[in-house]
Amino acid sequence: MSLQPTIKSRIRGVVFDMDGTLTVPVIDFPAMYKAVLGKDQYFNIIASSPSGGIDILHHIEQWSPDKQQKAYEIIADFEQQGLDRLQIMPGAEDLCGFLNSRNIRRGLITRNVKSAVDLFHEKFGMSFSPALSREFRPYKPDPAPLLHICSTWGVEPNEVVMIGDSLKDDVACGKRAGAVTCLLDETGRYDSPKYANVEHKPDYKVSSLAQFHSLLESTFDLTP
Ligand SMILES: [Mg+2]
Numbered sequence: 135m136s137l138q139p140t141i142k143s144r145i146r147g148v149v150f151d152m153d154g155t156l157t158v159p160v161i162d163f164p165a166m167y168k169a170v171l172g173k174d175q176y177f178n179i180i181a182s183s184p185s186g187g188i189d190i191l192h193h194i195e196q197w198s199p200d201k202q203q204k205a206y207e208i209i210a211d212f213e214q215q216g217l218d219r220l221q222i223m224p225g226a227e228d229l230c231g232f233l234n235s236r237n238i239r240r241g242l243i244t245r246n247v248k249s250a251v252d253l254f255h256e257k258f259g260m261s262f263s264p265a266l267s268r269e270f271r272p273y274k275p276d277p278a279p280l281l282h283i284c285s286t287w288g289v290e291p292n293e294v295v296m297i298g299d300s301l302k303d304d305v306a307c308g309k310r311a312g313a314v315t316c317l318l319d320e321t322g323r324y325d326s327p328k329y330a331n332v333e334h335k336p337d338y339k340v341s342s343l344a345q346f347h348s349l350l351e352s353t354f355d356l357t358p
Pocket of ligand 1: 300
């Protein structure tokens with residue numbers, strides 16, 4: 135047993151993903167991808183992607199303007215259906231209350247649109263600042279939005295935890311920026327062997343926001 139005190143890493147801010155992290159996942163992403171890409175292209179992309187993931191926005195950006203517009207309209211429809219059924223993730227309010235009580239900064243990065251973030255803020259009653267949406271380019275998994283939040287806060291990336299439910303967007307963005315990353319995996323879907331060899335692995339994995347709350351309290355020095 136070591137007599138030296140354990141030195142905990144200092145965390146000064148937490149950056150959240152929105153859909154599937156702060157809100158209950160309601161968007162049927164596979165259905166949305168099929169509607170945008172067509173079934174054949176959808177299955178081709180899935181088959182050639184090592185982790186079975188699709189970066190739909192990235193695909194669309196390479197299309198012609200009218201094809202792009204149609205794709206964005208389909209996505210907007212799916213996102214609207216998601217907004218109509220918007221629910222705050224269990225544990226989110228407790229967690230944010232806890233972060234408030236410790237004066238820990240809260241930011242948000244989403245690939246969803248700004249109007250969705252505005253609606254979320256209205257419903258949730260607690261604010262995240264900065265809250266960067268799809269209009270901020272380049273978006274996740276690029277580290278740019280997270281680095282932007284760190285510089286706005288005046289904190290180092292390694293003093294920030296990025297939490298989200300997407301390995302390819304949230305964890306990749308966080309790792310590339312040099313932040314501490316936590317994957318929210320409610321159903322254990324990332325335990326599948328197909329994710330064993332991904333480039334960016336999370337530092338921590340939790341199955342609920344309540345578990346993330348405990349992790350923050352027990353593992354880090356939360357000093358703003
Ligand atoms: Mg998400």
